[in-house]
Amino acid sequence: MTSEAPEHRRRDASATKAALLRAAQELFTERGYERTTVRDIADRAGVNQALLFRYFGTKEELFHVVLATESRVLIAESPAEQVLARTLAKMLSRDMDAAQDGVWLAALRSSGHDSAADAIRKQLGEDYTRVLGSLTDAEDADLRVDLVLAWIVGLGMLRTVVRKEPLVSADPGAVARLVLRAMSVLLERAETEPDC
Amino acid sequence: MTSEAPEHRRRDASATKAALLRAAQELFTERGYERTTVRDIADRAGVNQALLFRYFGTKEELFHVVLATESRVLIAESPAEQVLARTLAKMLSRDMDAAQDGVWLAALRSSGHDSAADAIRKQLGEDYTRVLGSLTDAEDADLRVDLVLAWIVGLGMLRTVVRKEPLVSADPGAVARLVLRAMSVLLERAETEPDC
DNA sequence: CTGAGATGTAAGCCTCCGCTTACATCACCG
DNA sequence: CGGTGATGTAAGCGGAGGCTTACATCTCAG
Numbered sequence: 083m084t085s086e087a088p089e090h091r092r093r094d095a096s097a098t099k100a101a102l103l104r105a106a107q108e109l110f111t112e113r114g115y116e117r118t119t120v121r122d123i124a125d126r127a128g129v130n131q132a133l134l135f136r137y138f139g140t141k142e143e144l145f146h147v148v149l150a151t152e153s154r155v156l157i158a159e160s161p162a163e164q165v166l167a168r169t170l171a172k173m174l175s176r177d178m179d180a181a182q183d184g185v186w187l188a189a190l191r192s193s194g195h196d197s198a199a200d201a202i203r204k205q206l207g208e209d210y211t212r213v214l215g216s217l218t219d220a221e222d223a224d225l226r227v228d229l230v231l232a233w234i235v236g237l238g239m240l241r242t243v244v245r246k247e248p249l250v251s252a253d254p255g256a257v258a259r260l261v262l263r264a265m266s267v268l269l270e271r272a273e274t275e276p277d278c
Numbered sequence: 279m280t281s282e283a284p285e286h287r288r289r290d291a292s293a294t295k296a297a298l299l300r301a302a303q304e305l306f307t308e309r310g311y312e313r314t315t316v317r318d319i320a321d322r323a324g325v326n327q328a329l330l331f332r333y334f335g336t337k338e339e340l341f342h343v344v345l346a347t348e349s350r351v352l353i354a355e356s357p358a359e360q361v362l363a364r365t366l367a368k369m370l371s372r373d374m375d376a377a378q379d380g381v382w383l384a385a386l387r388s389s390g391h392d393s394a395a396d397a398i399r400k401q402l403g404e405d406y407t408r409v410l411g412s413l414t415d416a417e418d419a420d421l422r423v424d425l426v427l428a429w430i431v432g433l434g435m436l437r438t439v440v441r442k443e444p445l446v447s448a449d450p451g452a453v454a455r456l457v458l459r460a461m462s463v464l465l466e467r468a469e470t471e472p473d474c
Numbered sequence: 475c476t477g478a479g480a481t482g483t484a485a486g487c488c489t490c491c492g493c494t495t496a497c498a499t500c501a502c503c504g
Numbered sequence: 505c506g507g508t509g510a511t512g513t514a515a516g517c518g519g520a521g522g523c524t525t526a527c528a529t530c531t532c533a534g
Contacts, residue, residue, distance in 0.1 A: 093500060093511050114388065116312035119491060130513050135493060191387040193439045195313065203440055222452070228436060228445040229429075229456060236432025240424060243389040244399055249424040256418070260425060264463040268456060289481050289530060315521060326483050331523060 099137045101127040107148050111184045111242065115145055115192035142196065145189075149202050152185045162213050166230070166269075170261060173238055174254035187238045207231065218269045226268045233261065295333045297323040303344050307380045307438070311341055311388035338392065341385075345398050348381045358412050362426070362465075366457060369434055370450035383434045403427060414465045422464045429457065 091097075105126035109118040120141050124131040138144035160168050173184075186206065189199045210231055215223040240246045249257070287293075301322035305314040316337050320327040334340035356364050369380075382402065385395045406427055411419040436442045445453070 095511065098511080114312075116310075117388070120493085121491075130511095131492095132494080132514090133512070136511085141492065190435055190439060192310065192313070195309075207440075207442055222444075222448075222456075225444050225448050225453070226456065228442055228448075229433070229453070229460075231442070232432035232436045232445070233425075233429045234432065235435050236428035236430065237425070239386055239431050239435065240428045243386060244403075246403055246424055246427070248418075248421050249428070252418075252421050252424075257421070257425070260418075260422065260464060264425075264460045267460040267463055291481065294481080316523080317521075326481095327522095328484090328524080329482070332481085337522065 095137070098127070098129055098133055101129060102134055102137060102144070103148060103151065106144050107152070107185055110145060110148060110188040114188045115196075145196075146199070146202075148185050149189055149199060162216050165210075165213050166217075166265065167258065167262060169234060170237075170258045171254065173234060173241070174257055184238060184242055187235070187242060190235065190239075191243070214269065229268055230265055233265070237261070291333070294323070294325055294329055297325060298330055298333065298340070299344060299347065302340050303348070303381055306341065306344060306384040310384045310439075311392075341392075342395070342398075344381050345385055345395060358409050361406075361409050362413075362461065363454065363458060365430060366433075366454045367450065369430060369437070370453055380434060380438055383431075383438060386431065386435075387439070410465065425464055426461055429461070433457070 102123060106118075106123045109122055109126060112118070120134050121131055123144075124134050134141075134144065138147060186203070189196075189203060193199065193203070207228075211224055211227045214227045214230060218226060220226060237249075240249050298319060302314075302319045305318055305322060308314070316330050317327055319340075320330050330337075330340065334343060382399070385392075385399060389395065389399070403424075407420055407423045410423045410426060414422060416422060433445075436445050
């Protein structure tokens, strides 16, 4: 940061690609797909616009790369019982604005026109369904998982795009506790097996 | 429908405005703000594009009118106990694609840049907070209402933009029952303050 | 009937944005 | 060194989309 004087950084394709990727991730989650321009991305990355196309081909392809990079980590390798809690914790973590996760919220927002993003969304949904579905033996387990998913998505929307108070500033732990308790009603095992 | 032959309908400014409004409402909820063009709107309304500007001034102003028209009806005049159930019922109703409600989902999707839409979202949030907050006496009532709001928003997103199955085709009654049961955990009245 | 305002239309202006091209500059290998 | 491929840059093309303008046509009051 403080050493930002040098006119020419040393040439380094992979660093440039990384900068573009990071800038794209941030901007897509801040503004959604349509409202971020390739010029914005290049500017934030401190890079010429043409390089974006050299390295990623297309705005849409770049979006896909961001999306894929991100979603790989999402389900993670947590045991099923903890996937929910960890997903929530991640989503509620304060450094959201640093744009770690949540690009997939951008995908959601601009959804409908992009088949590849659709595929990723679908995959993500299936991953969650598989993992969370194992937590309940209700016959409508898949539906219940969708409801859980809906809640997580809604929380993300309200936090990152609406920035609704008191949600944004609330203690993540408290929020997680409330949500998990309510969710346990949905994902309980046959009789009352709430686990917090 | 069958009498669609006549080349020139009788001139009628208010009918034209209404047609534009309806077309705008449908398209905004189908595609979100950014991805619908004024030409699309005018075409669907069967009207010359310039009229949109004559009657509404600006694409954004038209959006605001749609939003305002819509949100007026949202909270409605139901007793507090039923606001939730009715909101859910509306959101889950099959004729969603007919684009009755849900323009505010478009507002959510394209959010961040538009102060007037922000205001409407905020207002909507406050309305719900007031009404639903009266259902619980927990000290963090506002937060709990936000969580409920988040769930409703998420359900709308998953249904209308992601079109997630089995959520979309599920029996609305069953969905509502599940959701309301879980929500009641959030909005319960005091006694028994179990927290895990 | 007629003139004037209301309503509708065709055409196009202008800016933004995705993307390309032609070229300059660097870094590394012989 | 020198020269060749990799990296970076400036400029601009082409089309889309918001908005305007100039004009045609209707309709209704007087």
